[in-house]
Amino acid sequence: MRISIIGSGNVATHLAAALKNAGHQIIQIYSRNFQNAALLAYHVKAEAIDDLNKIDPSVELFIISVKDDAIADLAEALSAHQKLIVHTSGATLLSVVSSHTQNAGVFYPLQTFSKTKEVDFSTVPLCIEGATENITSVLEQLAKTISKSVYYVSSDQRKILHLAAVFACNFPNYLYEISRELLADHNLNFDLLRPLILETAEKVQDQIPAQVQTGPAIRNDEITMDSHLQLLTGQEYLQQLYVLLSQGIIKMDKAKHAAK
Amino acid sequence: MRISIIGSGNVATHLAAALKNAGHQIIQIYSRNFQNAALLAYHVKAEAIDDLNKIDPSVELFIISVKDDAIADLAEALSAHQKLIVHTSGATLLSVVSSHTQNAGVFYPLQTFSKTKEVDFSTVPLCIEGATENITSVLEQLAKTISKSVYYVSSDQRKILHLAAVFACNFPNYLYEISRELLADHNLNFDLLRPLILETAEKVQDQIPAQVQTGPAIRNDEITMDSHLQLLTGQEYLQQLYVLLSQGIIKMDKAKHAAK
Numbered sequence A, B: 001m002r003i004s005i006i007g008s009g010n011v012a013t014h015l016a017a018a019l020k021n022a023g024h025q026i027i028q029i030y031s032r033n034f035q036n037a038a039l040l041a042y043h044v045k046a047e048a049i050d051d052l053n054k055i056d057p058s059v060e061l062f063i064i065s066v067k068d069d070a071i072a073d074l075a076e077a078l079s080a081h082q083k084l085i086v087h088t089s090g091a092t093l094l095s096v097v098s099s100h101t102q103n104a105g106v107f108y109p110l111q112t113f114s115k116t117k118e119v120d121f122s123t124v125p126l127c128i129e130g131a132t133e134n135i136t137s138v139l140e141q142l143a144k145t146i147s148k149s150v151y152y153v154s155s156d157q158r159k160i161l162h163l164a165a166v167f168a169c170n171f172p173n174y175l176y177e178i179s180r181e182l183l184a185d186h187n188l189n190f191d192l193l194r195p196l197i198l199e200t201a202e203k204v205q206d207q208i209p210a211q212v213q214t215g216p217a218i219r220n221d222e223i224t225m226d227s228h229l230q231l232l233t234g235q236e237y238l239q240q241l242y243v244l245l246s247q248g249i250i251k252m253d254k255a256k257h258a259a260k
Helices: A010-021 A034-044 A068-079 A133-144 A155-184 A194-203 A222-231 A236-259 B010-021 B034-043 B068-079 B133-144 B155-185 B194-203 B222-231 B236-259
Strands: A002-006 A025-030 A047-049 A061-064 A084-087 A104-109 A126-130 A150-152 B002-006 B025-030 B047-049 B061-064 B084-087 B104-109 B126-130 B150-152
Touching (some): A010 A104, A034 A047, A061 A068, A104 A133, A126 A155, A155 B222, A222 A236, B002 B010, B010 B025, B034 B047, B061 B068, B068 B084, B084 B133, B126 B133, B222 B236
Parallel strands (some): A002 A061, A061 A084, B084 B104
Antiparallel strands (some): A104 A126, B104 B126
16 A cells, blocks of 8 residues: 555554555655654655645555644644545544544554564554444455454444553553662662563463462462561552552452352 | 472472473472372472471472461471571561571572463572572572572562562553453453563563653643543542552653653
């Protein structure tokens, strides 16, 4: 397909590269910041623009990959070209685009991207939604050229998915940071915990998290939990977090036993 | 070394196998449950026993790998044989063994083990501590036969390490379960999130978590956070958890900027 990318952030960067590698033509990269557009455009052999008046309308698809609150205005501006427009946001309804054009869809790669780390796009779940069955089918075909995991996900389901991703990714990463800081405060290297972090994530690749839960809370080991809270004396936020998470784990266990 | 293992749980199982593979002789496996002892003993070509009176004293090392609250009694019982005794617990002081014999140490593998999943022991950080410098040196040599990552960690440091591991492993696993349940409630497959979970853990293998934090909280994106809380209407516990973790992330960001 002939595709232009609106945006030059992490998602735009990885998506443009994956589409280019799959043989699609990236025509233009638009960004308000010309330098950002130029950098990405250079990598995918596209034209960089920072002015919506310079949009080349001879494409089949515009992919809007920008901050959520900027999607609506860009969709409106691009709708004049009467081409298929999709956004890549987990937290944004299809209607943010489809209220401007029926030629609308969502193309949401469910992964955390950083510019400095390579991602194997073939394993990234791609969640697609079209305003019509025909668009859904077009997006499904496109998605399958870059990923082995393509799912139809409605706007309502995508909201839940985005929320669940916060629990599965953003919050665990923050807990990693807490653990790193606890170690640093006691001259211990974060390398001590890195293999544990990786193993914990690998375990649930083919198992249910509840069934591989370990630690003092799932054993309801009050002595250990009390000693942990004592170690956190003076760090009220961490104590509160420790108690709240442990309470959840203890209840999860009970619910599991009750269900048996 | 000639080693007997006291216990037959996850840590005992993986440790016995790793030691056997490294060329050490596993003499006996003790468990109160004879069948458990027999199963592990079969795998490492050792004798299974369920009676402490049948302990073979002709070993160099007893490794006590049992529930934390059972360590002290076993250390006391074994101390009569006047051989080196170590425990494998992250949450237990050296003194729980060394109060019974000066021939005492700690041999703590910092990893989460399940019997059903293979672990590459060479990447597991091994935290050692000896009651004397000589014992520390013996344990260091032993540890290096099965792992590339051997650290001297004092009892005080190990307490912090164990606490940090709860934040780095047990709590994230629980958050994975929350995300799985959110998806299941809306007919979405947990496979959608599995690559994200793995990538999040892989990212911090060579980066600092704070520097790769993503999601609405780090952007202080109140609109998205509010919509997430609305999706959690009626699930007060999850709302409370969402708010508490998001507050921490928002503050982390501010602290980072303030430090610049």
